[in-house]
Amino acid sequence: MRIHADMKMADLVHLNFEVLAVVQRLQIPFGFKDKTISDVCREHSINVDFFLQLVQWFNERENFPQEQLIQGDAQWLVRYLHHTHQCYLNYQIPRIEKEIEFLEQLPDMPDHSARLMLEFFREYIREFTEHIEDEENTTFPYILALGNTLSGNMDLETFRKRYKTYTIDKYLEHHSDLEEKVFDLQSILLRHLPPPSSNCHFTNLLLEINRLGNDLKDHTLLEENVLIPKARQMELELNQRSANQ
Amino acid sequence: MVSVLLAEQSYLLRKGLIHILRQFPEVGEIEILGSQLGIGEVLQHFEPDLLIVNSAITAASPDKNWESLLPEDCRLLHIINTGLPQGAPENQLSIYDSKVALTEKISKTLKAIGANRDQDESEELTPREKLILQHVALGKTNKEIAADLFISTHTVISHRKNITRKLDIKSVSGLTVYAILNGIINMEDIS
Structure with missing residues (x-):
């Protein structure tokens, strides 16, 4: 499934529970309600591209976003x-x-x-x-x-x-x-x-x-x-x- | 199990090759790199039996200092970004190769790796390996072991590789724990 910034944060977690590690390590508190990934990132001043690169990688391990991260x-x-x-x-x-x-x-x-x-x-x-x-x-x-x-x-x-x-x-x-x-x-x-x-x-x-x-x-x-x-x-x-x- | 390092910048090619590699039950760990960056660091701790590398990545690191880090018996397959002439070496994979052609080339390479291993198929340590393990667990260096047992350092290294492969334990302290658990050395022997 394609992960994008307008996806609901709670749906992302349901899609793959492992991304909780990323959420925790960027110190994003739970209680997402209906908020999208971009809403949550904005609220907590997290770089949304960085967040997406990590969670996409967690979801497709064979595709490490080396260049983007560098x-x-x-x-x-x-x-x-x-x-x-x-x-x-x-x-x-x-x-x-x-x-x-x-x-x-x-x-x-x-x-x-x-x-x-x-x-x-x-x-x-x-x-x-x-x-x-x-x-x-x-x-x-x-x-x-x-x-x-x-x-x-x-x-x-x-x-x-x-x-x-x-x-x-x-x-x-x-x-x-x-x-x-x-x-x-x-x-x-x-x-x-x-x-x-x-x-x-x-x-x-x-x-x-x-x-x-x-x-x-x-x-x-x-x-x-x-x-x-x-x-x-x-x-x-x-x-x-x-x-x- | 055969461990593979795949260094290929194209997402599509990586996906395709992984798909083919996964069809072979003997393929174990596959590490993936999307560029030449970090290849030296990965090879410090990951010892592939097979390296599949795109020729563009090889060309991007002209000093190729990572090549010296490859394990001695590591096989190499090159991905060539053009078609191949008739009679091209068998270790070249073209991006235009059919699945059958790719599978055949990879299969041959995997068989060659397997044949090398068959000489020593058993998972049990030989008496010689137990002796080497005993020395390793007592904290001796490869050089000291070689001198004690009147063999070359190269032989010691090759024994140690086999021990690590059979036991799936890499660190000296891990090997020491194994040696004590199996009565190869006594707890009192280590300071």
Whole structure:
């Protein structure tokens, strides 16, 4: 089905519940009544093109709107990624940690196995938090500053002073794969652990891990195929501009 | 399962190729890129068995530094935006090819990938792989393992690839958890 700005927001959600993730990460409150996508976006000062690009992609996964997203304003993407981070750190990850803690209490879990999973996952949380803090404290402000300098909201000198040596390639040097360990955990639980009898709990844990892993894949795609090329493009534009001055 | 990276800018071509690829049960994950941007980053963590790339994308990245990131045994199919002369190489797909022609070329490539794998079809770890896994789980580097077992680093890497494929576990800490669960190492062995 074609998704367009005049479609009712509630119909969009019914069409594909997954778009709720986009709604939440752009901080759009529910209670849409009969409002259209463009009404809701206007009310909450959301860039309607950006919203549509994301929900269309959610609805047709094989058609990633790379070019359009790169052409758009970087602040929207940064905002989206920032709220995604919050969602992982404050909700999805602690939930999975709690579920693994619960495994420890199950009587039929083999010795140490739950403890091992827990240690594995806690090590992952440490790495994950570090990765996200680096993006939040360094990369995102850098990209926003690039955008502000290009649009004239920050002068070039201030920008150069602040980022003497930093470029997006510095970020790539320690940009690690976030979903790998999530899928490893999924494999261990699914393929290599004797199944415990409290299957309902176990299944739910697997579903949540799978959801996080898939979500992280989307996140990586947005960072690697939009955010980084966009930053490179802005760096190039800024360098050309200073060369012309 | 064969993993495929499809780098093609045309929406219509992408759709068509995905449709054909999905007809093969051995095709697993398909990653899609619409331009040359980000191809290097994707290859840092996604190891395709087959790369299908439009010649315009190859031409747009003349330094082709991503080619060195392709896994050694990755096969390549090129999408050519014109018709093909008689006797063109079999790894070229023309946008004018019929479905039958495309399916045949892709099928041949997939078979070749499968044949490579058949030598080692079992999903069980061999005693040798268990030994390598034991060393990996103890935190040793490929170089150290090679020195300990008097084999080349290349052999260690190839064993590790097979271990990862069989177990579907990539990270060292994930492999360590597996090794402990299966009694390949003891919990006390790791600091």
